[in-house]
Amino acid sequence: MRRKFQISGIVQGVGFRPWVYQLAVRHGLGGCVFNSTLGVTIEVEGPEKALARFEAELRSETPPLAELGSIRVEDLPPAGYRDFTIHDSQDLGAPFVLVPPDIATCDDCLADLRDPANRRYRYPFTNCTNCGPRYTIIQEIPYDRPQTTMAEFRQCPACEREYHDPSNRRFHAQPNACPECGPWVELWDRERALALRADAIDRARQLLKEGAILAIKGLGGFHLACDASDDASLRHLRERKLRSAKPFALMAASLEKIAEFCDIAPEEHAALTGPRRPIVLLARSPGSRISTEVAPGVPMLGVMLPYTPLHHLLFEGGGFDALVMTSANISEEPIAYRNQEVAARLHPLADYFLLHNRTIYTRVDDSVVRVFAGRERLVRRARGYAPRPIELGFAVPEVLALGGELKNTFCLTKQHYAILSQHTGDLENLETLDFFEHTLAHMKRFFRVEPRAVAYDLHPQYMATRMALAMSGVEKIGVQHHHAHIAACMAENGLRERVIGVALDGTGYGTDGQIWGGEFLVCDYRSCERRFHFRYVPLPGGDAAIRQPWRSALSYLKDAELPGVPALDAVPEAQRRVVEAMLAGRVNTVDTSSCGRLFDAVSAMLGVCLETTYEGQAAIELEAAAAAGLFAPYPFSIEAGTVDFRETIRAIARDESSREIRSARFHNTVCAAIAEACRRMRESDGLADVCLSGGTFQNAYLLRNTAQALHAAGFRIFMHAAVPPNDGGISLGQAAIAASILR
Numbered sequence: 097m098r099r100k101f102q103i104s105g106i107v108q109g110v111g112f113r114p115w116v117y118q119l120a121v122r123h124g125l126g127g128c129v130f131n132s133t134l135g136v137t138i139e140v141e142g143p144e145k146a147l148a149r150f151e152a153e154l155r156s157e158t159p160p161l162a163e164l165g166s167i168r169v170e171d172l173p174p175a176g177y178r179d180f181t182i183h184d185s186q187d188l189g190a191p192f193v194l195v196p197p198d199i200a201t202c203d204d205c206l207a208d209l210r211d212p213a214n215r216r217y218r219y220p221f222t223n224c225t226n227c228g229p230r231y232t233i234i235q236e237i238p239y240d241r242p243q244t245t246m247a248e249f250r251q252c253p254a255c256e257r258e259y260h261d262p263s264n265r266r267f268h269a270q271p272n273a274c275p276e277c278g279p280w281v282e283l284w285d286r287e288r289a290l291a292l293r294a295d296a297i298d299r300a301r302q303l304l305k306e307g308a309i310l311a312i313k314g315l316g317g318f319h320l321a322c323d324a325s326d327d328a329s330l331r332h333l334r335e336r337k338l339r340s341a342k343p344f345a346l347m348a349a350s351l352e353k354i355a356e357f358c359d360i361a362p363e364e365h366a367a368l369t370g371p372r373r374p375i376v377l378l379a380r381s382p383g384s385r386i387s388t389e390v391a392p393g394v395p396m397l398g399v400m401l402p403y404t405p406l407h408h409l410l411f412e413g414g415g416f417d418a419l420v421m422t423s424a425n426i427s428e429e430p431i432a433y434r435n436q437e438v439a440a441r442l443h444p445l446a447d448y449f450l451l452h453n454r455t456i457y458t459r460v461d462d463s464v465v466r467v468f469a470g471r472e473r474l475v476r477r478a479r480g481y482a483p484r485p486i487e488l489g490f491a492v493p494e495v496l497a498l499g500g501e502l503k504n505t506f507c508l509t510k511q512h513y514a515i516l517s518q519h520t521g522d523l524e525n526l527e528t529l530d531f532f533e534h535t536l537a538h539m540k541r542f543f544r545v546e547p548r549a550v551a552y553d554l555h556p557q558y559m560a561t562r563m564a565l566a567m568s569g570v571e572k573i574g575v576q577h578h579h580a581h582i583a584a585c586m587a588e589n590g591l592r593e594r595v596i597g598v599a600l601d602g603t604g605y606g607t608d609g610q611i612w613g614g615e616f617l618v619c620d621y622r623s624c625e626r627r628f629h630f631r632y633v634p635l636p637g638g639d640a641a642i643r644q645p646w647r648s649a650l651s652y653l654k655d656a657e658l659p660g661v662p663a664l665d666a667v668p669e670a671q672r673r674v675v676e677a678m679l680a681g682r683v684n685t686v687d688t689s690s691c692g693r694l695f696d697a698v699s700a701m702l703g704v705c706l707e708t709t710y711e712g713q714a715a716i717e718l719e720a721a722a723a724a725g726l727f728a729p730y731p732f733s734i735e736a737g738t739v740d741f742r743e744t745i746r747a748i749a750r751d752e753s754s755r756e757i758r759s760a761r762f763h764n765t766v767c768a769a770i771a772e773a774c775r776r777m778r779e780s781d782g783l784a785d786v787c788l789s790g791g792t793f794q795n796a797y798l799l800r801n802t803a804q805a806l807h808a809a810g811f812r813i814f815m816h817a818a819v820p821p822n823d824g825g826i827s828l829g830q831a832a833i834a835a836s837i838l839r
């Protein structure tokens with residue numbers, strides 16, 4: 097008999113056809129497999145028992161990078177197949193395939209790289225169908241070599257043979273290459289090339305050992321690299337990058353090296369070594385050789401393992417345990433990605449440049465994850481994850497959701513998928529905007545999406561909002577910021593009915609024109625009602641208040657009718673006077689229910705952080721200061737829709753315990769307030785499902801204790817994993833809301 101399978105999902109460019117070929121041959125079946133615009137189609141013919149075994153393995157085993165969506169099975173009369181063959185792609189007229197993300201070097205390729213007898217010995221562009229560049233080099237769909245940036249490299253006869261041999265690991269590996277025919281690396285100083293190919297890598301390694309700062313071209317962009325144990329190099333890097341305290345990411349030589357400076361839980365181990373190779377946020381163990389300059393004031397380190405052959409080669413010989421690997425951008429600009437831009441833009445930053453001639457068509461930053469409650473959860477969604485779609489579980493019209501202003505992503509919907517862009521950055525920056533527009537054009541083309549509607553944030557000053565309002569020929573759907581946060585959490589957890597939404601963050605435009613951020617909602621995709629919110633306080637000086645947490649502290653103290661606290665004496669009196677006058681006269685202030693500003697205020701009151709040099713610093717350092725152990729919450733009240741922390745502020749000011757204990761008690765107060773508000777909403781609305789979203793929930797202390805409190809009170813809790821809880825996730829929520837409204 098003959099059986100036909102039509103499979104959707106991530107099945108192209110992931111070694112799926114050769115895998116099916118080998119499976120069919122193993123079970124002695126005839127037939128064929130081909131890529132189609134629907135995904136992959138398989139026909140197999142043979143005895144019923146063999147077909148059943150084939151189907152069972154097809155459903156259970158799949159190659160590492162493939163993700164099967166739906167499988168449609170059809171029994172057909174025999175067609176007389178004797179052999180099994182791989183056919184050319186077929187155009188079935190409904191052009192939509194999923195574009196695979198970039199994947200870390202696999203173990204087989206690593207073995208090739210390290211084998212002196214192999215023709216790819218120490219070749220930095222080694223890859224196969226199970227690993228290597230994808231999204232970053234694809235220019236057009238279907239994914240075929242002539243439509244990638246590898247088109248300019250003609251395969252040598254040996255590579256050609258592998259490429260056409262279905263039993264070979266490199267069968268139709270589009271970026272297939274070797275030292276004979278593929279790209280190469282060069283090392284430059286600020287004027288000229290110093291070394292080529294293997295020599296270039298050896299010299300680069302030596303220079304890193306000597307304390308130089310190198311710009312290194314990677315998979316989706318450039319990194320600035322230096323030895324992570326070298327204080328002097330790190331100080332240079334901070335000066336040059338204008339980043340006075342923001343933590344740098346590390347790339348470590350091996351898992352064993354990471355274990356020397358961080359604690360690794362089993363799930364973290366899996367995240368570190370998996371094929372996506374994100375930066376994993378790990379608890380730092382004391383007394384390591386890693387310079388304190390890497391992440392000042394933070395007990396965590398962001399660490400990843402090498403994910404390209406070039407990275408593996410840089411660590412050969414054990415010259416250093418870990419390298420700082422930070423995006424080669426100046427402050428918040430997106431990482432530069434074209435070779436010719438590098439020289440001009442990175443000259444002031446790097447001493448040397450390790451470049452290569454495989455073009456990066458689409459820039460993709462490193463992803464960042466943390467493990468919480470046994471699951472990997474994204475903080476920044478980019479390399480390895482984008483543009484992998486999120487299954488919505490229901491059919492949707494085609495919409496575009498433009499996301500927020502900071503940590504932007506956008507989202508396209510098609511069929512039953514939401515396809516998020518990689519992290520694009522902060523749109524207030526012109527270069528990011530340029531990158532955003534390029535990526536949007538690519539993704540619309542790749543996925544053949546023609547949006548009927550555009551969803552956008554209500555903040556009138558956001559770039560993405562202005563862009564949406566300027567579009568013509570599409571329906572426009574404005575979505576309130578915190579509704580979008582909760583809808584994103586619903587979407588990735590497959591929820592469709594009304595939920596309690598707790599959205600805590602720094603800034604989101606409210607329907608009353610104020611800045612919201614401590615929000616308790618009852619919502620589904622179509623409606624959203626605000627049940628409670630943090631008490632409004634005036635925010636003196638807008639953006640300046642975000643950079644200077646002591647301003648928020650003055651505002652909260654005044655609201656609680658307190659004169660001041662000793663920690664604020666560190667701020668020059670003249671400056672304090674100006675802000676006090678602003679607050680008294682309500683000059684240049686805006687009212688806010690922001691949770692972020694409440695954390696800022698307490699951080700400043702405790703003398704933890706009075707001024708910030710990166711977003712979220714005051715809250716991050718306040719969390720870092722919190723003592724472990726059980727500490728009672730401070731008093732607070734909830735009345736007439738308002739969660740009021742004035743009693744909390746007074747209690748903190750009175751409390752003479754250490755800042756560690758006061759920080760812990762403050763965190764527990766917020767947890768207790770969340771639990772109490774949820775209990776009241778359960779009474780009023782009869783709901784027991786709670787979605788937690790917003791950037792504040794990156795605070796693990798808060799998240800853990802909130803989840804515990806809600807669990808104990810009998811709630812079902814949903815949080816983020818596939819998209820970040822911060823504004824990098826809101827495009828998903830906007831898209832789900834807009835798609836529901838249109839349906």
Ligand SMILES: [Zn+2]
Nearest residue numbers: 202205224227
């Ligand atoms: Zn491989």
Ligand SMILES: [Zn+2]
Nearest residue numbers: 252255274277
């Ligand atoms: Zn070759």
Ligand SMILES: [Zn+2]
Nearest residue numbers: 601603604823
């Ligand atoms: Zn937000």
